[in-house]
Amino acid sequence: MSNAIIIVGGGPVGATLALLLARQGAAVTVLEARKQGAAYSESRALALSFGSRRILEKLGVWASLAASATAINTIHISQKGSLGRSRLHAHDYQQEALGYVLSYGALSAALDSALAEQPLVNFIFEASAEAIQHNARQASVTYRYHGESHSLDCALIVLADGGRSLDDIAGLSKETKAYGHDALITKVSAKLPHHNIAYERFTEKGPMALLPNGERDFSLVWTGKQAYIGALMTLSDAEFLTQFHQQFGDRVGQFLSVEKRMAFPLKLSQIKTLDIAHLVVIGNAAQTMHPVAGQGFNVGLRDAESLAQCVASSNLASLGSKKMLEAYQHSRQSDTKGGLLFTDFLVNIFSNDLIGLSSLRSAGLGLFDVIKPIKQHLVRKMSFGK
Template identity: 70%
Template sequence: MASSENIVIVGGGPVGMVLSLLLAKHHVPTTLLEVRKQGASNQDTRALALSYGTRRIFEKLGIWQSLSANATAINTIHVSQKGSLGRSVLQASDYEQEALGYVLSYGALCTVLNAELQRFSDIQLIDEAQAEAINYDAIRATISYRRHGEVFQLNSSLAVLADGGRSLEEAAGLKRETKEYGHDALITKVSAELPHYNIAYERFTSDGPMALLPNGERDFSLVWTGKKASITPLLDLSDAEFLAQFHTQFGDRVGRFLSVEKRVTFPLRLSQLQEAATPHLVVIGNAAQTMHPVAGQGFNVGLRDAELLAQQIVHTTTPLGSEEMLAAYRASRKTDTQHGLLFTDFLVNIFSNDILGFAKLRSAGLGLFDIAKPVKRYLVRKMSFGK
């Protein structure tokens, strides 16, 4: 069976849904293909770190008020290195922002986005649709997908791949440059003896960085990264053993850790698609670039992809999906994306280096950074809004 649609977005996660909603505000019709059943992600408890700039995108969509009830503000970021006195503190009040960022569960975000999709007749969501191939030529893109055992095709002036980099890049003839860190990330949620006071902690250890993000009234979301050989055994520890080991690495800033939820690990890598002329096909979000979670940049960069692509689609004076249009979009995103990739890679390399003398240099660097107000202001703006 074949049909014809205007813009097809492959991937109905937050980045794909935000793009569809941004376009619907301008009456641009889209079709969303989502492999899962609609609403299946609404119970996902994984934590997302949202930048202040991402809040602005949600305000533009008119959904921030609905999201804010379940979001925990980050008013302060405390950066430190284990075994040294060097530390730096960033505070939202110093930069005329309500918050430096927010923590929100993936499910809470998807619940609001899914409900918002229903308000727009210009959006067609096809759930339980497994995209199997994307082909493109000088005229159109053709997307083949399977749903309930039947194969369908959509022809489109523009196909947007926003599936998180799961499977279709090779089918579309795209090539990816990947750097494997040899590190894993463990994610979970912990409760602590002391209140978080809306402080997020970035703690660098010799094995790798860990982030503790305020999430709820007294809880924290934990992202603990390190060499695979040191992270994997943490899954086999009892809750008490895990909390004791984590306390040893993190320190006493929030007192004792009282409980821990289910622990999950995944490998860490830095990757980016090689730039290529792909008329009528564009790739955004984690499908286009994957970053180390050390600075919480990846998801926010993906939403800025969606925002800039929507602007390009609405305001382009060249044919939809043409090489000229997509080249202009890629140029608009290049600086932000490259800076995000380089910044996170720099942090991992500089703070996971055990060369003799490096620890003292890092400690001194954190101390200097704490008093370098112009540098801090630039970094906060970069983390909040991109370029």
């Protein structure tokens, strides 16, 4: 077998895993469908937790990213039509920040340049995996590169393709819950400065998050029923900003401009692996969550970190064995389940407009604001996944 580990998908999660593995002396091949540099112009925002920053710091990637990341020092949670609200401040938890906002493109560029300096990583751009097979001894991947088909065998294939390409792999089954909701994402500017405050706002139509991004701008994630979001997509910029102001309120003054809007369907999904060896799934390919609490990407990075630890404690003979993969799944169970349940809970409790629920929520936010252990728990969960 010529390869020990092959990662399919060199997005943020696959690339981070490659760097973690190389750092511990493991050689790895990454197959990435995109052309080099194709992701650098993606301006969509990622919410990075404080714990994820630490992972990137360990890899020497954070230093080049810090200047383009916007710190979230305060999270302000409120509900439309009620006085209940809660605030979380980084300094109350001895953290420099509660999290950061950065663009997918900036992160991809920083990871790629770290990878380029890593001789143990063979990163192949424009290599699109088409089929994965596995048996009790090994796994193999067939991929297309410059019009030709190639095949590689290895001890461990890590599927980190974002869940977009390879649906039909033996031993994997996907559980999906469609919310019937869409997320609209865009960037807006406002009259007042953001002061590094992120806003989570719950309305009867669905939750929205307004994240500080850059000197004065905000990234907006606005979720709601498909018809509602569909209608928002058709509005002129001025009409859209008026609607948004009505829902969000006056905390940052008038909204001045909005960039291109994009909408996508929301679903909760999780891959179940059925007692297999030599294949593991991580990142967005393993689980997708509602973006309301900014958990998904960070759970993916923690997948990479845990898997690298499991590889470090295996020898070549046990690499990719059922035992090793069971240990990995076990290490990820509570974080993944917690992240999925947590976001699902938030969506359900705050998106239902049942009589009585809204005053309960309002009281809940007020209570939440004064009960320190609950806030502490939430900050730990958002920052470190535990």
